[in-house]
Amino acid sequence: MLWHRKVARRAPGMTLEGVLGANDRLDRAAGRKVPRPGALCIAADGRLLLSSGTGILALAAWDAEPEGWASFDAPVTALAASPGGGIAVGLAGGGLSVRAPDGSPADGWRPPDGLASITDCLFLSEDEVALVDCGYGPADDILSLAPWDERAAGKVVALRRDGAPRLLADRLHCPMGLCRAADGPLIATELERARLVEVDGGAVRRAGFPGYLGRIRPGPEGYLLACLARRDPLIEFLKTETAFVADMKAAIDPHHWISPRVDPAFSHDFPIELGATRLFGEVKPWAPSFSYGLVIELDAEMMPIASAHSRANGHRHAITDILSWRGDLIAVSAGSGEVLNLGPGGAAA
Template identity: 60%
Template sequence: MTLEGMLGPNGRLDEARGMKVDAPDALCVAADGRLLVSDGQRVMALAAWGDEPEHFASFDAPVTALCQGFGGFVAVGLADGAVWVLDGYGLPVEGWPLPAGQVASVVDCAFTPAGELLLVDCGYRSSENLLALAAWDEQARGRLLSLSRSGELRVVTSGLHCPMGVCLDPDGAPLVSLLEKAMIIDASGKVRQAGYPGYLGRLRRTATGYALACWSRRDPLIEFLKTEQAFVEKMKANVEPRHWIGPRIKPEFSHDFPIELGATRLFGEVKPWAPSFSYGLVIEMDESLMPVGSMQSRANGHRHGICDVAVWNGHLVAASKGSGEILYLGSRA
């Protein structure tokens, strides 16, 4: 898929209302209707757009996953692989033990109708540059796991290439988004839809289908270099991962970044159509996971690195790591 037709370029993310958050990552809606937002090692609660966020819970590691379900419980995944389950007041619930160390990093979670907690382990530690590594790493180390309240951890699917999100379809079956492979699969590994023009983040149900957060759009230079194995091996051997040619979260420019960034300015101005390793993209999809619309922040925008979306009071909300904001996107959900 390319950014045309239903996915034609637009500036809807840059036009949306925003609220600053120091380190946004995960979103979910609590049983009482408040929007929960991860902010580094904290989870904040927002009763209404424009209100001052209230403290909900704090942890010893950055919060990398949130979900609500199973009696109003809130599950919290941490960068070190630990998982907590909280009640509606932000207090720990007895049981559900998963200490740090059993998984690399929990990047998303979802409660099943049966009361189990699905966990997405992307396979990369929080200290690793996930976006840089996943673009060039052929090793499929990610897993979809299931945690019961008794503490039993079961592998649902293994051998996944950088899974980033999990969502239940209308029948309660899990769908998993794969960041670099640009596809959505089911628990058996069967491809449900593929060819998306972005590096996929989390997938969420909406009233009309699904919304898909994308870390960035797919870059033609990166796709071309996948055919140039000798160059890639030399880059990986001699250059730090943060300087690899790969997707990025922020629209930063520096003399020591890959040479493609030297072409992004014309008469001193970044053009919206310029090549860019970072981008803001939310894809709206129907029940069959086919795109029906999009919200974008182009090369000259700053709301890049969209990592999560949520439907809150009938409105779509997104988290931008690139700009450090949550975005209020309107009622198209």
């Protein structure tokens, strides 16, 4: 039994080499500041919808001024668009609002009870939407908790317009994203397990990614994978030091655990970051950093073919979403509070 547990928790196999090798694509990308950005989707009329705190903004073109599209009583945590123009909006605390193309509430939709937090959603038809519940509430620091939590409390639920929910999958370990594979199955990302799994049956499609996985979207060559941070060697090593981890969890606030983070700002509240002390007034790109910006482009077989990075000396960290819009890759950096335009994707970018 002990041997089995060690195998199940071994560090991911992919390293930041080859097509995953370090670069500065995220830091070179055009960007625009947005208050508290998080999720993206493309409306049926071609506009880019972007969550901003408790509201949603609409962009008609990259250089256009954003327009208010809808506002809510809670922060927006997920977005999805249907071919017919409907927009599903996940809200903090497990709430859901489905909107018509003009932003007005659509009739007949009510969120199911018992959801902790909707991290992603996907229309299965015009009258049914799949919801990803990561299992953590809005007050929980997911990036601090998930790397050290063995609970598999996440699930995917399908909700019909008439309000009848059905469970598609449960016992997922912090699922964050959802997309439909080209060959049909729904694929979910698991943040800490660094893998893509089929919702129906749990088969692992691809594993060993060198990042903490966020959302997955269709892309020009196959798929686009947003990562909230890179895998940290210290964290992976400490998973073998059970006594240390038990003391850390018992004595220290989760915000100060040795875990990935969103904010790239240097802080003396985190002693481990003394390893990133400036050399000649600079933080070097290879310095220790628990925050990181990483996008992975995948082919049709979900193998990496290209990547975009913001390293320790960058600030465009914690990529929460990415999609292809009008030929360009558009990403959200929660670390810098920006929406980024990476230009065309692909290995030659």
